[in-house]
Amino acid sequence: MVEGQREHWERTYDEHPEMYGPEPSEPAVHAAEAFRAAGAREVLELGAGHGRDALYLARAGFSVTAADFSPVGLNQLADAAAHDGLSGRLRTVAHDVRTPLPLADSSVDAVFAHMLLCMALRTAELHALTAEVRRVLRPGGSFVYTVRHTGDAHYGAGTGHGDDIWEHGGFAVHFFPRELVDALAEGWDLREVQPFEEGALPRRLWRVTMSRESNQGLV
Template sequence: MAGGHEELGEAQRRHWEQTYTAHPGMYGEVPSAPAVHATGVFRSAGAQDVLELGSGHGRDAVYFAREGFTVQATDFSGTGLEQLRAAARRQGVAERVTTAVHDVREPLALPDDSVDAVFAHMLLCMALSTKETYAVVSEVRRVLRSGGVFVYTVRHTGDSHYGTGTAHGDDIYEHGGFAVHFFPRDLIDALADGWALNEVHPFEEGGLPRRLWRVTQTLPR
């Protein structure tokens, strides 16, 4: 990884730490719409163990636990994970939630074939290069059991912020301190190579609004 991109990734980690410190529980406790959708998908697939990548302060991880799943939540912000654990205790689901500080640019500290489902809301469209994104999806594939489901969301090149702000190359643009990798559709298809691509659903979120895809893909049995 180029030095400049390494520096961007570290700057983003610091920025998220500062953001969670300044705005604890910034997204509230209501789960995201993709997490609500994923719950139905996971349940239909018979999943029990869910891994969330980029869980932040935990509104979705704690929701999955409330819905009866066993949840492993990871984020590169220790501050966000502290808030997640506090929320899990408040809501009475701490026994179903474990957390780990983890940067997705590194391999997951999990064995092969160890989880039933993986969820990542806007994690893959953070300041990750295309090469790093492929590596993350490869790690997801490694830890999923046969027939496992991966639901993720990413902002795409139809978003109004695409092509504006500070350009970092590789379709990564920075606004207000937050760097985003905007996905063209062919990248979604390429990342699903060797998977069953069940759905690519366009949706909008937030006041801008942000324009995203919600992707569901399954490992063949």
């Protein structure tokens, strides 16, 4: 399933380089405001795709590391950053989040991920990923992520892969029950779980904000 999803995203970005349009997502706008209020400067975006949110964060003045497992999407993002004069504030990293993040401990102020955690990731992989996010965040740093949840219209539709992962229209999605949000927040300061809708279906999602407490260690 992993390689199939990678190939599907590669084809999608190649055939539809502006599939999400130029405007940032609502969660990215919210995250920028929250990160700025917290004094963040260096931001990691996971699942950056072809970059509408990474570009927005760079335009907002953050130094952005944009990670994704699609070289096609990242090439589109790098070209857009160069065109907009943002190359000095944005770098791309090809990375599969099933493996450890290629950053040092306590090296970024904030992490943003719009619908990355609800891709075809097993629950054990999600726990490993959130532990990696906590590792690379500086004390007091924020993690804002969004996920489709089990109240979404596509939950239970299409091909089931187990672990609440359902494939519809070629895209595999891990739909989150609230219990999974709480489980991933263990060891964090869970600040907010905000429901919202996006798109024409509409997709039903949660925007989750967590922070690594200032006095926390890594274990």
